[in-house]
Amino acid sequence: MTEATFDVIPGRGLHTEAARADRLEWLRAQSGSALASLGPGRIDARTLAGNIENFTATVEIPVGLAGPLLFDGGNVQGPIVAPLATTEGALVASVARGARAITLGGGVRTHVLAQRMTRAPVYGFADTAAAYAFTRWLAENTSQLRQRVGLVSRHANLVDVQPFQIGRYVHVRFAFETRDAAGQNMTTAATWSICTFINDSLADDPLLKPELFQIEGNLSGDKKVTQLSMIDGRGARVTAECFLDRATVAAVLKTTPEALDRAYRVGLLAALQAGMHGYTVNAANVIAALFVATGQDIACVHESSTAILGIEPHDDGILATMLLPNLIVGTVGGGTRLTQQRDMLTALGCAGEGNAGRLAEIVAGFALALDLSTAAAITSGQFADAHQRLGRPREVRWLRPADVTTGLLQTLLAPALPGAQVTSVTLGPAVQGSGIITDAVATGEQRKLLGVLPLDLIVHDGRSERELPLMAKLKPLDDEVVVAMARVASLCGDRVAQAWQRFAGLTGIKDAHLRELALYRADLPELASISPRCYGVFEDAGREAYALLLERLTRTEVVLLDTADRPELWATPMVEAAVDGIAPLHGRWLNDTDALLDRGWLGFVPGSEHVEKAAELWQALCDFNAAEHPDVVDAGAHRQITMLIDEAGGWLREQDALPKTLIHNDFSPRNIALRRNGLGLVAFDWELATVGLPQRDLAELLCFTLTPQATSEQLEHYLERHRRKVAGVAGVDLDPGQWRRGFRFAVQDLLMTRLQLYLMFHTHREQPFVPRVFRTARHLLQLTGDR
Known part of the structure; x- marks a missing residue:
């Protein structure tokens, strides 16, 4: 019998950079893969003796911040922000929501009851x-x-x-x-x-x-859940308590004290049936995230997460408690000595001796915050809504990076570059855009190529080779966008979530994945002159693949790219250039919308009757935003938007009598730029294009590029410039008063619909431009003479 031989991991027992590099090369040889991401890390191998053996590489885990959570404890007082190391989407947001509720309710009271470690x-x-x-x-x-x-x-x-x-x-x-x-x-x-x-x-x-x-007979409970540890303690025995009044439960957790109490009692019965040790909703999630961030023994998450949650009615609210009987934490030794983990502990005020009790109370407080937030999500239906996916009756072979080959690109580029040969293609990482719709879909699970991807091509034209930098824009289905936005709406409570489910189809999202492709295919000169050059369109419904190959815009070629937060950069000549750029499109299709609709490029086009029909959604959003952002949607703004919704039937009908055209419908510095050579307009992201008032694009542009201090003279200047340009292209007379009234209707529509959606997103993912744009819109409405 021949004795088997095995390769031996090199550098055993050596904590040096050379030994680490040798082990990585050995691993590459063993796996047959380049393992390109496993290069030199930020940790000095010499510092890891006692922490790890055969050190080879590091794996980075993103850290998000949740809080602040107000503490009134034996070892910690004041607001605390927790660093959570996780790759699970929505965890940080859920912890942050629970922390906000507890803080508004008066904070969390924490105490370390005992601390002990066992060996048996x-x-x-x-x-x-x-x-x-x-x-x-x-x-x-x-x-x-x-x-x-x-x-x-x-x-x-x-x-x-x-x-x-x-x-x-x-x-x-x-x-x-x-x-x-x-x-x-x-x-x-x-x-x-x-x-x-x-x-x-x-x-x-x-x-x-x-x-x-x-030395150990397995009775100590080390890294295991045991009844003995729960009763007698192992690690820190720490408790947390908070009171949430009815208003806070409703405003932040989007449920009621009665519903939380009922869900708790129902869940307790199930825990008894299942034989659960203790009772918790989700404590392990936040404990694991804090453990990883602060260098704790990750294997102890199992026993540390054994918890007893309590919820009971109290003074027209709820009293919630959390007991962690086996919380294994330390602030000296082990992984707490590593540089980054030490910094996280320092940020918490927990680094070094004398701080283990403080860390234990912080963990308990945030564990209670997550349990309350998750319990509320389950109670109000947010949990199911936030995890919903698009149902598909069949398996879909989605487009993958490996599918982006020279052959595919050769076919797509043939109409734009006849005779050219694609000899090489390099696919870059996805570029984070500024689109709210794209961001919404990105919060879900990504199982196919989506978003904007840079492509570096080498193209041979028969005489020589040249580089061709492009961007591939891969679009989500309209239904995927609806589902993604439903996840956001679900965090706003039952009323918004249910209204979104009923009226999402009337918001202009339907057919969004087809619309931009159709417009580029239509080869409209007035659109092509102000859009990125399109090199190809790819559509495969069976694979749910809808993509555009566009010229890659860089800051060396254009100015004012992604400047939604920088209105000061939009000086008068810049705004004029944008107005002059979009006006020919408006003029070409003015009063010719029937022909436009007959060609079917735009798919479903919601009209005034659809906007009016969705009034329940706009009111639910307005009420939610007024509660969440009272500094933006103050009492006066809430009354104003409510009046617009109540009277929509009248002013929307008057709006219908005004001239319509093809509009971009998302015309702001988030989606436009100017070419450096001549300040020519470049407008991208046409997926919301529709038939509407030409003033709609002007209104959105000015809401972003002006400020709440804009003057009547500024507004009149841009209104008149746009009117004259559109009239000149269309060859018609446009009454200035009627044009001004149309602008007022456009701003009203923005305030009632689009900006309410922006504010909803702003609640859960900060959009710094939103408060200013909302205030500017109200100011522009006032300048038009509206009440």
């Missing part, structure tokens, strides 16, 4: 009598056992010795206070010192001499 060696004896005699001996010699601890640790203190006799075996559970260390290694060393004394003391005793000794 086992002894075997000849018979049960000897085993029983050994338990007596332990009781008589406890003081000497305590003395042995001081020989190996200045920090450990033996507080309890519990013998558990099982037949002729005795498991001895030693419990130690370990101050600011989690204490597993410390208690092991202390227990070994104790056991050495025991073994030496009993070696010559014919009755008590052990026949078996193990």
Whole structure:
């Protein structure tokens, strides 16, 4: 029989950069892969002795901030922001929501009730009598056992010795206070010192001499969930408590105290049936995230997450408590010595000695915040809504990076570059855009190529090769956008979520994945002159693939790209250039919309009757935004928007009598730029293009590029410039008063619909431009003479 041989991992026991590099090269050879992401990391290999063996690479985990959460505890007071290391979407947002609710309710009260770490060696004896005699001996010699601890640790203190006799075996559970260390290694060393004394003391005793000794007999509960640890404690035993009044429960958690209480009692019965240790909704999630961020022993998440949540009615609200009986945390030793983990502890005020109790209370407070937020999500239906996916009756072979080949691109580019050969293609990482719709879809699970991807092509035209930088815009289905936005709406409570489900189809999203492709295919000169050059259109309904190949806009070629937050950059000549650029499109199709609609390029086009029909959605959003952003949607703004909704039937009908045209319908610095050479307009993201008032694009542009301090003269200048340009192209007279009235209707529509959606998104994902744009819109409406 031939003895098997195996390659040996190089550099065993060596903590050097050279040894790390050797191990990585060995791993690459073993796997047959370049493993390109596993290059040199930020951790010095020399610092890791005692933390890891055969160190080869690092894996980065993103850290998000949740909070602030107001504490009133024995070891921590004031607002705390928690760093959570996780790759699970919505976790940080859910913790932040719970923290906000608790803070508004008066904060969380926390206390460390006890702290101990255990180790449980086992002894075997000849018979049960000897085993029983050994338990007596332990009781008589406890003081000497305590003395042995001081020989190996200045920090450990033996507080309890519990013998558990099982037949002729005795498991001895030693419990130690370990101050600011989690204490597993410390208690092991202390227990070994104790056991050495025991073994030496009993070696010559014919009755008590052990026949078996193990340093751990599996009774300590180390890294396991046990009933003994829950009762007697292991690690920190810490409690957290908060009170939430009815208004806070409704405003932040989007549910009621009665619903939370009922869900708690129902869940408690299920926990009993399942044999759950303790009762918690989701504590493990936040505990794991804090453990990873702060260098705790990750294997202890299992036992540390055993918790007992309590919810009960109290003073027209709820009283919620959280007990973590086995929280294993430390602020010295182990992973807390690593630089980044140390910095996270420092940010929490928990680095170094004297801070383990503070860290334990912080973990408990945020665990309670997450449990309350998740319980509320389940109670109000947000949990299901936030996890909904698009139902598909069949398996879909989505477009993958490997599908983006020279052959595919050769076919797509053929109409734009006849005779050219694509010899190479490099696909870059997705570029984060500024589109709210794209952001909404990006919050969901990505299982196919979506978004804007840079493509670097080498193209041969028969004489020479040249580089061709493009961007591939891969569009989500309209239904995917609806589902993604439903997840956001679900976080706004039942009323908004249900209204979105009923009226989403009337908001202009339907056919969005087809519209931009159709417009580029139509080859409209007035659109092509102000859009990025299109090199190809790819559509495969069976694979749910809808993509455009566009010229890649760079800041060397255009100015004012992605400047929604910089209105000061939009000086008068810049705004004029944007107005002059869009006006020819407006003029070409003015009063010719029937022909436009007959060609079917735009798909479903919602009209005034659809906007009016969705009034319930606009009112639900307005009420929600007024509650969430009272500094933006103040009492006056809320009354104004409510009046617009109530009277929509009248002014929308008047609007219908005004001239319509093809409009961009998302015409703002988020989606436009100017070419450096001549300040020519470049407008992209045409997926919301529709038939509407030409003033709609002007209104959106001015809401973004002006400020709440804009003057009547500024507004009149741009209104007249746009009117004259459109009239000149269309070859018609346009009445200035009628044009001004149309602008007022456009601003009203923006305030009632689009800006309400923006504010909803702003609640859950900060959009810095939104408050200013909303205030500017109200100011422009006032300048038009509207009440």
